[in-house]
Structures are given as structure tokens and as C-alpha cells.
Amino acid sequence: MTKQIAIIGGGPAGLMAAEVLSAAGLAVTVYEAMPTFGRKFLLAGKSGLNITHSEDFSKFAVRFGRASARLRPALEAFTPDDVRDWAAGLGTETFVGTSGRVFPKVMKASPLLRAWLRRLEVQGVTLRTRHRWVGFAETGYRFETPEGPVTVEPDAALAALGGASWPRLGSDAAWVPWLREKGVEVADLQPANCGFDVAWSEAFCERFAGEPLKSVSTTSDAGTFQGEFVISKHGIEGSLVYAHSAALRDRLFDQGQAALTIDLAPGRTLERLARDLARQDTKASFSNRLRKGAGLEGVKAALLRELLPDANRMAPEEVARLIKALPIPVVRPRPIAEAISSAGGVAWDDLDENYMLKPLPGLFAAGEMLDWEAPTGGYLLTACLATGRAAARGIEAWLHPR
Ligand SMILES: Cc1cc2nc3c(=O)[nH]c(=O)nc-3n(C[C@H](O)[C@H](O)[C@H](O)COP(=O)(O)OP(=O)(O)OC[C@H]3O[C@@H](n4cnc5c(N)ncnc54)[C@H](O)[C@@H]3O)c2cc1C
DSSP states (O other), rough: OOOOOEEESSSHHHHEEEEHHHHHTOOEEEEOOOSSSSHHHHHHHHHOOOEOOOOOOHHTTTTTGGHHHHHHHHHHHSHHHHHHHHHHHHHHHHEEESSEEEEEOOSSSSHHHHHHHHHHTTOOEEEEOOOOEEOSSSSSSEEEEEEEEEOOOOEEEEEOOOSSSGGGGGGOOHHHHHHHHHHOOEEEEEEEESOEEEOOOHHHHHHHHTEEEEEEEEEEETEEEEEEEEESSSSSESSSHHOOOHHHHHHHHSSSSSEEOOOOOTTTHHHHHHHHHHSSOSSSSSHHHHHHHHHHHHHHHHHHHHOTTTTGGHHHHHHHHHHEEEEEEEEEEOOOGGEEEEEEEEGGGGGGSSSBBSSTTTTEEGGGGOOOOOSSHHHHHHHHHHHHHHHHHHHHEEEEEE
16 A cells, blocks of 8 residues: 655645655645645745855855754755756756855746646645644544545654744744644744844934945844845844844843944945044034045934934044944844744754654654754755755655665
């Protein structure tokens, strides 16, 4: 009798596992709560679908923080080059952008997802939408379906339920208490790659919300990165902020306060700024002195004044020092529902090396629901695809031990 596999969750991790297991001749059914598959994958496609990264593998493999060592075998078995080959095999050629990030030439996800679902059907995978897993039965898994409640009892199952960001796309983290009740340790899900609240004054917010701060350098415990970010009505947003989000979030958690430090004039040295500011006519307005002496105007000058209302009374060296290192105190991360991804999830200690949950033999887990996080840059999708494959291999090994 062909072994029956239930894959719960039809995002990148679940679909990749379905591809591998069906190719190995197993009877696979994918159960997806939403009316269609891969909604978050499609949303990622709206910003071009950064599917992987072209940097050297030795750098790539350590972008996953504390989880890097545990993820490494899965990433070695499905490298960024493999991701590109796999996408090409489904008719989606990719290219390396200037930042080293890899995108489909069509800059969207829908053709890839369509071809992928077609491949799964050809390989005999049963695709079930509107099938929501609602918890464990005495033996098996309970689903709510348009035809009413159903219990399935597969030979093995994979949970590929995603994290907790953008819950309206399907991954709502309802599974967390169900796994905890069964003795699985799940680290609290937290926002990752997210914006932060800042206590802006009403006047600054009204005038500058939506304005980008271009060509700035930013520093936190994560390091120093250049680029741009956006002032939002709540605080700060954008990929440059996301690069610091894990460091800022962890510092807020550990110490109750955190700040992102901005260099508003990365092209000028502190000495030159101090000298140029000191040269300005002391009778000129502070705005004019900033514009002429430091090249700062618009939102950059306003940010300095917002954070340091007394800056106009400071000595030029002091102003120069703050232009080079202006701390923006952040109050809290934006809610997880707005984040690009989530940190936390199923603890590695409760997963064996084959991605099976130790307290629940026969149930495996993959994708963003595991306890890892990574910056944006294609790392997230690559690790979801790689862990989906690794869990599929784990299921094969468990069902057909050698
Ligand atoms: C705006 C945005 C842009 C992004 N851009 C990129 C990018 O460019 N590059 C990148 O690498 N990453 C990007 N990501 C992140 C990436 O999309 C996710 O990390 C990835 O989709 C996670 O894959 P997954 O399969 O683990 O989970 P998901 O994609 O979340 O899939 C989980 C699936 O499980 C289903 N499900 C959940 N609960 C149940 C249940 N009880 N019963 C049945 N089904 C259930 C969900 O409906 C969902 O379809 C982006 C994310 C967002 C929000």
C-alpha cells in the first residue's frame, strides 16, 4: 500500500515537500486553509520576489543567526544555485541584481507558482484548498472543510504552517497552543524585518510622514549599513530599518530601550562638518547654517531638530557630532501582523535532524514556523524551500528506513 502523507500548509515549504515526496512515489495531499495556495509567496512577488542571494555560500549560510548551524545541512542540500536551477526548471529564469539579490526576470511570483502547482498535479499530488487544520484528533488531524469536519490519519504529516506575519494571508499561528499542549516547545513568535514606533511630535509626523531619508548610514548592534528608510506616521520603516530590526528588538527586550543611530552626512568627515558649520554666520538662522554648512535640509534637517530641539544653541562641533551619530530612540517594534517575517517558532531542541517533532513521532515541521530568522535578501524563501525538502527527505527516511 502506498504510504499517505498529509502536508498541512500550502506555502513554499509545504509545496516543496509535496514536490519531493510525490516524486518519490508517495501519495501526498496538501491541505491549505485559504481558497488558494501560496498567498504570501505571491505577495512577496509584488516587490519582485527576491528568491535567493548570490553571495558566497560561506556568507549565505551564516545569515540565520543562532539557527545557522542547524539549518546548514538543509541549505547545503538545496543551495541558492539549486534554487535558481529549480525556478528555471519551472520556466522562471532569474537574474542577480546589483545588490547580489536574485529575482525572477519577470519580477513576479505568479508564473512560477502556476507552473509549480501544475507540476504537483502531474506528479499526482492531491491539492485541497479551504481545508483548515483545527487541531489533533485522538489519532490523526482534524480539519474544517466546506463539506464539514474531517479527520485524516496519514502515515506521516508535515506542518508547514508559516509564521505569524500578515495573518490575513493564511498563516495565523493558530497552531502554537496545539503543539505546546502536545509538549512541543515553541518560542514566542515575534516580529522580524519590521518597522519601529518612534514618539514623533504631531507637527513632524504631519509634515514628514512618508518622506524617505536617502543616502544615510545607520548603525545598531547589527552593524553599519547604508541606504534609505522612510519616516512613517508611527515611526520608521523600510529595508534599511529591517536590517537592524532583530538587534533593536532584542535590545528593547533585554534593556527596555534601544536606538538606531543615523549618520545624516556619510560623505563628510566629522572634522570637515565641524569646520564648515563653524564658518557660518552666527546671525544666520539655524536652518541656513545647517543647509550651507552641512548640506542638510528638508527631512534630514527636520529630523535633527525633532530629536534635538536645542540643537540651534549647540556649538558647531557638537552639532557636527550629532549629524554623524544621531540616535533615533525606538519605542517598540510594529505589530507582527505588519512584519515581513517572524522570529521564534518550533524550538530546534524538539526537532530531530530529520525535522521530525521529537514529542510527536510521524509529524514533521518546516519553513517559517521553525525558530529561525534572517534578514531580507532572499534568505527567507531559500530556507523555507530548503527545510521543506529536508523534512520531505526526513519523512521518506522515517517511512522507509534502510
Ligand atoms: C510583504 C512580504 C514580502 C516578502 N518578500 C520576500 C522576499 O522577497 N524574499 C523572501 O525570501 N521572503 C519574502 N517574504 C517572506 C516569505 O514570503 C515567507 O518567509 C515564506 O512565504 C514562508 O513560507 P512558509 O511556507 O514557511 O509559510 P507561508 O508562506 O506563510 O505558508 C503557510 C501556509 O500555511 C497555511 N496555513 C496556516 N495555518 C493553516 C491551518 N490551520 N490549516 C491549513 N493551512 C494553514 C497558510 O494559509 C499558508 O498558505 C516576504 C513576506 C512578506 C509578508
